[in-house]
Amino acid sequence: MQRSGGACTLNGLYRTSCACAETLEFITGSRFPICISCNRSVAWVYLQPLLSGPVAGPEAVSVEAQVCKLRDFLRRETSSDPTILFALGKSLLRLGRVGPALEAIYGVLDQAPGNLSAHLELGRALLGFRQSPEAIKVLERGAEIARRTDDLEALQEFLALIDQAQPGREPRSGRSAQRAPLDVIVTRSDAIHPGVYAAVNISETGICIRSGRCEAEGGFVALDFRLAGEETRIYAKVIWCRNDLGGPRERPFMVGLQFLSPASSIVERIRAYVRHRHADEEDASCRSRFPAE
């Protein structure tokens, strides 16, 4: 992933990681700007190569030479290292030889099924060649591995690509889901910016927390907290953050986070919790309206 100010090393279509999700094309050597909508320094997620087709001219000759060397190497050596096969797949993609390229990358996944880079490359390639259903399968598998291995950066790339593969999909809205108050400590356990927060409320699509610092909108976080007696880990994206003047001094910021494709077991746990809290509230309300004689 690249940040504002960095130089582009790979022609392609990129999207900002902030909530604006601006998509722009960049060519090698150009500098990544700040987000044109929110005017802040952001990370740019690589989505796919430019749709200008395969490389041509002297570059194509050089890539062709690389392909020959990689093929010779693979014929000569019986190494179990999938790197060379992956390099061959990427070089063939640059030349626009889709069939052999995909065959090589699928071969990498046969050798290293948990490899995130191969999942990303295959997902991008399938998307580039309009194979959306297969691309989504590959990307969702990659996202699952990224989640399991706590690789937030890769997870962000997978989710951006999945969104791109499903342009008509309704964005998940946290507003329509029923919320319930939640009074627990939430730990941000990712290596990027660890911290401790106080939960305010939760729904099946997101959580509201109080923070001692201003959280960057669009940032991805891994959260751990206890819900209904069970340890729960969930990945989320910061949607908004505002200074709550009436809040406690040690945690003056209110932060709204949207969950990122949570596991169905966790969604079920949150739903059950929210239902249970609302049922308790109704009981309490009935008791206050019709007190026992």
Added chain:
Amino acid sequence: MPISLPGRISGLGWSGPCTLVHVRSTTVVIQTEGDLSPGEVVEMEFFVSRKRTISLMGAVRLERSGLGWTIALIEQCDEYREFRESLTLIEKDAT
């Protein structure tokens, strides 16, 4: 055996300085400011002395090691083999 040999690397549309920090028979580990991507084919040149240069070609390993980028070698020149052997001899002497 950890080393620190300056050189240059060129990858997908860019080139820049790099340092060779570890050598093995089929891989090398390098450090560079450039952003490499797994599976990228790179060419490297390291300057052993004023007259001797090592040329290598390889592919960036899928997973990055703590030391730097691991490059699986596709092509290595005779100078590289000599250089690696000389390092092995130094290592044996040291032990």
